[in-house]
Amino acid sequence: MQQESYSQDANISPNNYQLSTPTKEKKQNKTNQSTTIQSPNNNDFYSPKNVNPWKTPKSLLKSNQKQTTPDHSQQASPYGDRYIPLNVSRNLFNKQIQPFEIEEENAYEELLSENVLEIDENKHSSILNFNKQKPEKLQTNKQLENPKRKIDTLPIKVLDAPGLDDDFYQDILHWGKNNLIAIGLQRSVYLYSVDTSKVFQLTQRFNNQVNQIQYTSLQWNANGQILAMGSYDGQLKLWDYNKNAYTGTMNMSSKRISTISWANSNIFAYGSKDKTIHICDIRVPTYSVFQLHGHTQEVCGVTFDGNELQLASGGNDNRVFIWQLRGGNTYADSQYVSWEIKSHKAAIRALAWNPNSSGILATGGGNQDKTIKIHSSLTNTEINSVNCDSQVCKLRFSKIINELVSTHGYEKNQICLWQYPTMKKIHQLEGHSERVLYLSASPDESTILTGSGDETLKFWKIFPSQISNNMSSLLTMCEIR
Known part of the structure; x- marks a missing residue:
């Protein structure tokens, strides 16, 4: 079968080979469908199975016969269809290419250039057009993520509060969800409406009454419907x-x-x-549920976390207790205590849970301590401690942005804004001449209200008015229907 593909002319020299294209009747080889190389002699070296003439056939590798290397300089390339004449290539490089001439303009291209691309035929335009004007300075990623907001150094509103006690062991100022501010002045309780700027006297003192009630703590419930009022006599x-x-x-x-x-x-x-802490429920006939005993001196501050599972209490004994209120024994107070903090050196009145991070509690020490400490009730560890060089009176985390507000007494009487978790001081407000003992926030959490022994109430706009669109959309998605 191999002899049929060889040439019939016996006088052809072995160095001259011919290329022939197979006919349509014959089946083409999948590995070489373009050409078949023919040889004048009966040799496997140029058989159709070995198309590449530069590869030594297996038959010669098995035998001991010496094979001379053919002279390829005189062979025709097996890829004859890729031959390009030299004179043509020279003409391509030497000839100047002229642009195509369009005889007729396409209607679609005309509409596209006029309405979309806005190309003016009389004016030369280019996609990569050089602009001599300097580009605007690009903002860095940090500036885009955390744009600086302006905080006014002056209060947006000031109210006179004659008779406001300068007492570290009282808490007689609270801004409720109903937009009413409850404040205790000279043994009387007043309600100030932020919407109408009207004052309503809730309790009235009587000069002839011997045992006049003095209210020492005020607090609205979550929906602003009920006001709890604690007095000096218990x-x-x-x-x-x-x-x-x-x-x-x-x-x-x-x-x-x-x-x-x-x-x-x-x-x-x-x-x-x-020295006791009372847990109460207004749905119970006697209101009292149980009591907690742990402090050895007066309890200066109590606050619930956002999940209503833990209660933090600070006392005049320089200690902080974390109480677990779910699953305890009312007859053994020690089972409620999950952690006791003893790192402060003065009374702890300022307590605040972080609503943006679970189990994060901030505590502030009195005049002999002057530090703000950050704790984790999940791991029972102290995360950070900052020296404020001033008595810490009140603490409050923002619900809009991860920041902490602190009010101070001796000796600077300032209001500070801290970034969490770095605890870097962002801003400092100075407007009170006495200790800033009282702190509350508006229902939308954008404005804080401070009260001082200088008998003034001051409103400060320090937080954004609304939650960002991403956060509001997330809250809408998480809403239970």
């Missing part, structure tokens, strides 16, 4: 805003109630000078 009253009447009275403490904190609209806790 009595606690509940006032209903919608009914405009008192709904209950509690007499479970013998000494002043220094602090009150609502977990929700029904459950609240208060601390007293009698």
Whole structure:
């Protein structure tokens, strides 16, 4: 079969080869479908199976016969169809290429250039056109992520509060969700409406009354309907805003109630000078649920976390307790305590849970301590400590942005804004001449309200008014329907 592909002419020299294209009747080889190389002699070296003439056939590798290397300089290239004449290539490089001439203009291209690309035929345009003007300075990623907001150094509003006590163990200022501010002045409780700027006197003192009630702590519940009012003699009253009447009275403490904190609209806790913490529920007939004992001196501050699972309390004994209120024994107070903090050197009145991070608690020490400490109740460890060089009176985390507000007393009487978790001081406000003992925030969390022993109330605009669009859309997606 191999002899049929060889040439019939015996006089052809072995160095001259011919290329022939196979006919359509024959099946083409898949590996070489273009050409078949023919040889004048009966040799496997130029068989159709070995198309490449530069590869030694296997038959010669097995035998001991010597094979001379063919002279390839005189062979025709097996890729004859790729041959380009030299004179043609020279003409291509030497000839100047002229642009194509369009005889007729396409209607679609005309509409595209006029309406979309806006190309003017009389004006030369280019995609990569050089602009002599300097480009605007690009903002860095940090500037885009954290744009600097302007914080006014002056309060947006100031109210006179004559008779506001300069007492470290009182908490008589709170801004409720109903946009009413409750404040205790000269043994009277007043309600100030932010919407109408009107003042309503809730309790009135009587000059002829011997045992006049002095309220030492005020706190609205979560929906702003009920106001809890603790007094100097240990009595606690509940006032209903919608009914405009008192709904209950509690007499479970013998000494002043220094602090009150609502977990929700029904459950609240208060601390007293009698060293006890009372957990109450307005749905219970007697209101009292159980008591917590751990502090050896007056309880200066109590606050619930956002999940209503933990209660933090600070006392005049320089200690902070973290109480686990779910799954405990009322007859063994030690089972409620999950962690005791002893790192402060003065009374702890300032307490704040971070609503943006679970289990993060900020505590502030008194005049002999002057530090803000950040703790994790999940790991029972202290994360950070900052020396403020001033007595820490109040702390509050923002719900809009991850920042912390602190108010101070001796000796600087300033208001500071901290970035969390770096605890880097962002801004400092100075406007009070006495200790800034009282701190609250507006319902939209954009404005803070401070009260001082200088008998003034000051409103500060320090946070954004609204939550970002990404956050608001996320809250809408997470809404339970």
